[in-house]
Amino acid sequence: MKITPVFFIILGSLLCCNGYSQNSKVLTVDKTVEKYAFVNVTKTYERIAEKGYKSIDLFQKLGNAFYSDLNMPKAAKWYGELFAMTTDLDAIYYDQYAKSLFAIGENEKANTIVAKLNNKLSSK
Missing domain, CATH: 1.20.5 (Single alpha-helices involved in coiled-coils or other helix-helix interfaces)
Known part of the structure; x- marks a missing residue:
């Protein structure tokens, strides 16, 4: 060729x-x-929440964002707000809330959340 x-x-x-x-x-x-x-979305969500707007979705996003950034005090704060609104959540939120509480030294509260998680998982 x-x-x-x-x-x-x-x-x-x-x-x-x-x-x-x-x-x-x-x-x-x-x-x-x-x-x-x-735009820093996390800061925007945080400002909205601090102005008084409350929603399950907002607190989930804030908790997850700070948990991913390893900012455990803020993650615990927003997961606490989330659990104050509802406890009908996926197991991952119980786990992450408990881990963030352990990280900031609130062991008794974390143990309570772990116990609730165990009850939730055993009831299924």
Whole structure:
């Protein structure tokens, strides 16, 4: 099989076009990102909650966010607010609330939550 010079010309032109298009997309994305402001959602949720708005979903998100960031005092605070509203929650919330309480030294309260979790799991 004989490869003609036309094949190499076509292949070279395709590679050049592809290379230029990738660079322009990167530059376009960089310029676009500079136009937008980034919002810290956790701080926004926290301000909303501190102004008095209460919802199960809000407290779940706040507790999970601070738990993920290993900010256990705030995680315990928001999980406490969550448990004050309802105890009809998934087992993961009991577990994370208990762990955050253990982390800040509130062992008796954490043991109470663990006992509630065990009762919840054994009743299923």
